[in-house]
Amino acid sequence: MKDRQLYQQILGITTPWFVAEVELDLEAEEVHVHLAHQQASWPCAECGKPCPLHDHQNERTWRHLDTCQYRTLLHAELPRTRCEEHGVRVVDIPWAESYGRFTALFERLVIDWLEAASQQAVADRMGLSWDEVHGIMQRAVKRGLKRREAEPIPYIGVDEKSFRKRHRYVTVVSDINRSRVLYVSEDRKQTSLDSFWGTLTEEQLDSIEGVAMDMWEPYIDSTKEHLPEADEKIVFDKFHVAKHLGDAVDKVRRQENKQLREDGDDRLVGTKYDWLKGRDKFNHKRWRAFCRLRRSNLKTSRAWAMREQAMKLWDYCYPGAAENHFRWWYRWATHSRLEPMIDKAKMLKSHLKNILTYLTHPITNALSESLNSKIEWVKYTARGFRNRDNFKTAIYFHCGGLGLLPAT
Ligand SMILES: [Zn+2]
Known part of the structure; x- marks a missing residue:
């Protein structure tokens, strides 16, 4: 190929580097671009001071963006400088970070794709191995973490x-x-x-x-x-507490359902999720049926009501008022003779201080x-x-x- 100038432009190769040779391998569908330079002095990669050229490394290869749908590879022997202070160092190159096997532009493309597609899909699309794609991700993360600033995190x-x-x-x-x-x-x-x-x-x-x-x-x-x-700063997550209480309600329901069925009463059969989900998850008909059930004299409906009342803790503005509410609730729960609810009530009591920190810092993991x-x-x-x-x-x-x- 004669058009070295064109390749220099489309690959974005800048001085002191130039395209010395372009080889087209039609069979392998590959373009090999050989880069060279004629510079006798280079900045030290460590301190930037101009230093004399020491020697060259053996040839290295970088995968670049494809050109005309051909896999395109850059080849170059990298110069090494001899710095008075830092000794022999490989110079920085504009098309890749040191030790990468891909050019920076190629890595950008892979990173861009990875935001929208799985690693395997990107690997397949780009003709890379899974490990190669993962290597690009690892380098990107390392780079990103290094760039991160120490901002306040309230x-x-x-x-x-x-x-x-x-x-x-x-x-x-x-x-x-x-x-x-x-x-x-x-x-x-x-x-x-x-x-x-x-x-x-x-x-x-x-x-x-x-x-x-x-x-x-x-x-x-x-x-x-x-x-x-x-x-003063730990805030127990509201939704985790809700889940603990939901688990207790479910335990009460399972036990009660078993007893009822022995007596031929199947009111609780198939209602598991009704006791756990919010009002907005019901259709009208189902909600009315559920209302009848929860107003009936069942242990499960008592447990359910306890859970509902416990969750009101998060609606208070003042810790004192919330504590009063909890004291009332705790007495109710611990006198309910519903073991799962008693267990959870005790758990909440021992963690109450940092449940109520929510009123100062209204944060949850959700x-x-x-x-x-x-x-x-x-x-x-x-x-x-x-x-x-x-x-x-x-x-x-x-x-x-x-x-x-x-x-x-
Ligand atoms: Zn130096």
Whole structure:
């Protein structure tokens, strides 16, 4: 191919580099572009000082954006400088980051595609292996995390996400205001969260006003150990509490249903979800039937009413009034002779202080619902993930709010 000038332009090759040769391999459907330079002095990659050329590395190859639907590869021998201060160093090149096997433009394209398609789909489309695509993601995340600034983070959420099989977890810390994931770590132990605090600057730690979480001891312990005045800042997630109470209502229903059926009464059969869902999830007819049921003299309807009343705690403006409400409710629940409700009432009592912190810091983990659905998407498209590390990278990539693109 004669038109080296054209390739220089379409590939965006700038001085001191120029296209020395273009080889077209019709059979392999590949274009090989050989780059060269004639410069005797280069800036040191470490300090930028102009330094004499020392030697050249062996030829390296980078995959670039396809040209005319042909896979296009750049080849060059990279110069090395000898800096008085930093010794022998490979120079920086404008088309790729050091040690990449793809040009920056190619990586940009892959990153762009990955925002909308699964890793496997992108790999298939671009003729890359799964590992190559994942390598590009890893570099993008590394780049993005390095660029991240130490901004104030008034409200954070700590949550666990199950990964693959039911009993494997990662801990996810999110920035509630900016709806982005700050940190992901293995498991849901105290150490899983301990490692997060060390990533914050002193100012960031001071900026934290509230931490939404489940009533999960390892997270509570870690927060108390690392966050000053944690007692005022931990806010137990409203929806987790609702779920605990819902589980108790369901337990009461199961037990009662069994007894009723022995007596030939099947009023509770098929009503499981009626007791757990909100008014807006019923159609008119079903709601009327449910109203008749919950007004009847059933243990389940008492448990249900208890759950409804407990959730009113979150509607108060003043902690004192909320505490009064809780005292009344606690007496009712603990005298109900419904074991599952008594258990949960005791649990709520021992955690009450940090349930009521909600009235000062109205945060829940559900505020980051859009984030949750992104994580679910990551999980859904993540069938190829072989380990938690890959899962973590993908969460940072899609949910970290990071600047992922290479600089060039
Ligand atoms: Zn130097």
